[in-house]
Amino acid sequence: MRPLQISAETAQKLAKSLNVPLEQIMHMPQHILLAKLAEVNAKESNEKKD
Helix, strand or coil: CCCCCCCHHHHHHHHHHHCCCHHHHHCCCHHHHHHHHHHHHHHHHHHHHC
């Protein structure tokens, strides 16, 4: 499996928002990363509604 094709800046932002180490972001399968991002997005949407 090759690392994700994203910029270092994007990887840092993702690591911060998902609370995981940068190395884990770079080696995370794309489908899992997208699922985690969807969870974070849904959580933020719910917080804004309340």
